[in-house]
Amino acid sequence: MKVIKTISAMQKYSTHCRKISRSIGFVPTMGALHDGHRALIKADRHTNRIVVVSLFVNPLQFGPREDFQQYPRTLTQDRLFCEKAGADILFxxxxxxxxxxxFQTTVLVGKVTQGYEGQSRPAHFDGVTTVVTKLCHIVAPDRVYFGQKDYQQAIAVKQMLLDLNMPIKMVMRPTVRESDGLAMSSRNTHLKPNERGAATVIxxxxxxxxxxxxxxxxxxxRIRGAIERVLNTEAVVNVDYVGIMHPDTLEEMKKLTGRVVLAIAVYIGKTRLIDNVIVRVPTL
Known part of the structure; x- marks a missing residue:
């Protein structure tokens, strides 16, 4: 595995890959890697000749009261992780x-970013779509990989790629979970032991x-009410939102048909966690 630290070197490498018709798959990350990232790298490896992983803690997607300074930075461990997982390039x-x-430019995606995470974390998605646009221009991948846990983020990136005519396919892979069902996240490390136990309620x-x-x-x-009742059984859990959303438009669904995304954001102590599942609604 090769480590690339400059934008110009990454662009030069990507240009070389295109000239010799080698497909590039890209996994953008903020580091603190776990088995969820391993699954993305594995899916990337299965489809593409070249696997690029980026490590960049993006300040633009953190609000003024959020955990940018506290976000885990584990470069040495992440480098070994990527090498063992099968990455070719660590950017x-x-x-x-x-x-x-x-620097003055911000990439704004409209309707799909306005509710849920966008409402709870103003300007968060502006930071996400700006950095992903920059990284995709630098890496020039054929495919970019995201986990389902960050469902709204993945849909926002998909919309951005479509709207900006970027010839890149967004691939969303299933959420990877701990043995007790908790979605893997770098933020899980912030949980105290009692909070970690309570987090399984999500x-x-x-x-x-x-x-x-x-x-x-x-x-x-009524589905929202059923979900909230379960969440409220844990005293340390404070609900931010429960979303019952259309999988493509992310609009709130009042009457369920087809497929639906059930999404949760909660605070457990000082740690904010999100999760979701996609449910196919049976025909009655």
């Missing part, structure tokens, strides 16, 4: 190179929502 740009003095609540749908419930409001 590690620095902040000044990505956002030099005088997946239990999502499963209860899916169970109610399979039993015949079609009211979005």
């Amino acid at each position: 590690v740009p620095n902040g000044h190179a990505m956002y030099p003095d005088g 997946y239990h609540a999502l499963k209860e929502g899916g169970r109610q749908i399979r039993l015949g419930e079609r009211s979005g409001a």
Whole structure:
């Protein structure tokens, strides 16, 4: 595995790959890698000749009260992780190179970013879509990989790629979970032992929502209520939102048909966690 630290070197490498018709798959990350990232790298490896992973903690997607300074930075471990997982290139740009003095441009995606995470974390998606646009221009991949846990983010990137005529396919892979169902996340390391135990209620609540749908419930409001009741069984869990959303438009679904995304954001202590499941609604 080769480590590339400059934008110009990454662009030169990508240009060489295109000249010799080698497909590039790209996994953008902020580091603190775990088995969820391993699954993305594995999927990338299965489809593409060249696997590029980036490590960049993007300041633009953190709000003023969020955990940018506390976000785990584990470059040495992440480098070994990527090498063992099968990456060919580890791209590690620095902040000044990505956002030099005088940087002024922001990439804004509209409707799909406005609710849920976009409402709870103003300007978060502006930072995400800006950095992903920059990284995709630098790496020039054929495919870019995201996990389902960050569902709204993946849909925002898909919309951005479409709207900007970028010839890149967004590939979304299933959420990877701990043995007790908790979605893998770098932020799980912030949880105290009692909070870690309580966090399993997130997946239990999502499963209860899916169970109610399979039993015949079609009211979005009642499904939300069922999910919230499970979440409220843990005193340390504070609900940010429960979303009952259309998988493509992310609009709130009042009457459930087809497929539906059940999404949760909660605070457990000072740690904010998100998760979701996609449920196919049976025909009654």
